[in-house]
Amino acid sequence: MGSLFRPTHCCCCISLRAGSIIITILWLLGSLAQIISSLQAIVQQGKCTDCPYSEGYYIVNLILHAIFVLIAVFGIMVLCCRNESGDASQGNQDCKDFSYKTVLIINVVAYGVATLISIHYASVISAYSSLRSTEEENSNMDK
Numbered sequence: 001m002g003s004l005f006r007p008t009h010c011c012c013c014i015s016l017r018a019g020s021i022i023i024t025i026l027w028l029l030g031s032l033a034q035i036i037s038s039l040q041a042i043v044q045q046g047k048c049t050d051c052p053y054s055e056g057y058y059i060v061n062l063i064l065h066a067i068f069v070l071i072a073v074f075g076i077m078v079l080c081c082r083n084e085s086g087d088a089s090q091g092n093q094d095c096k097d098f099s100y101k102t103v104l105i106i107n108v109v110a111y112g113v114a115t116l117i118s119i120h121y122a123s124v125i126s127a128y129s130s131l132r133s134t135e136e137e138n139s140n141m142d143k
Contacts, residue, residue, distance in 0.1 A: 025076065028073065028076065038058045
């Protein structure tokens with residue numbers, strides 16, 4: 001048994017590696033649950049009359065937990081690809097291929113989400129601009 005600041009086991013009975021993997025998976029699942037609940041709250045925001053938080057809160061929560069998901073996936077990838085000696089550079093080729101493919105998939109998904117967000121904001125700006133020009137035309141007609 002190690003000291004308080006340098007433990008050798010997680011929860012007194014599980015190895016550090018297995019404990020780290022379990023904690024990272026729990027972190028990933030918790031973040032995914034937060035993303036789902038934030039998405040539900042954003043969708044139901046229009047129907048809610050006495051919501052405790054604004055839509056902006058849920059959007060920030062969604063983005064924050066999306067970042068946590070990416071970090072947890074990277075953590076799981078590192079923990080699973082590291083060999084028992086602790087040297088990731090001597091991992092097998094399958095692990096390196098898996099790492100490359102995983103990073104590639106994460107990048108494609110991240111860019112896809114960023115593109116969808118950009119399209120959404122562009123449509124919001126366009127709708128607001130259209131609304132403003134309609135209001136200005138109506139106010140000019142009233143004069």
